[in-house]
Amino acid sequence: GAVVSQHPSWVICKSGTSVKIECRSLDFQATTMFWYRQFPKQSLMLMATSNEGSKATYEQGVEKDKFLINHASLTLSTLTVTSAHPEDSSFYICSASKAGVSGEQYFGPGTRLTVT
């Protein structure tokens, strides 16, 4: 168990448009979901933490108006990159944790975003 999916796996969009990435926990209820960003050959950088039904908590330096996060249910969180620019091109990865299990996070396969 503990499978997390992401859709799409890769997306190309034009500068100035918005793109939505979905993250789903397939076989468990995710009380908390996390969104990370990863540049080539670098570690994962936490962007925000979201709890079902609550506003997301953004890490310092992450623009909340640019990276809109919605956690509408216990199995779905979405990240919308608004007015995307080439510098937003990156690998976006979500993870999810189960209720009552401290620390364990299960990661999705990632979404490669390229902004042209």
Next chain:
Amino acid sequence: QQQVKQSPQSLIVQKGGISIINCAYENTAFDYFPWYQQFPGKGPALLIAIRPDVSEKKEGRFTISFNKSAKQFSLHIMDSQPGDSATYFCAANYGGATNKLIFGTGTLLAVQP
């Protein structure tokens, strides 16, 4: 205090050898220490994890050694195989309401046949 320092940055091991990756932390509030394996273009996969009440955990060819007093933990991959070639990240978790993972910088492991 929020950092997790990981070394080495890269590692080359011969097939059948032992791969050892080390991590160190400062914050004693961390209560969960996982290791993740990541292949190019994929998300990280949980490999093995340990909590500070034990000093060692073994799962198959993978072992975590944990030294609470030294605030260090390491991953040992026994009988390393070419299929183990990947990037490995250690991490530490605060637990509680935050439940955030702090990641190390990663180690690129290459196992030569």
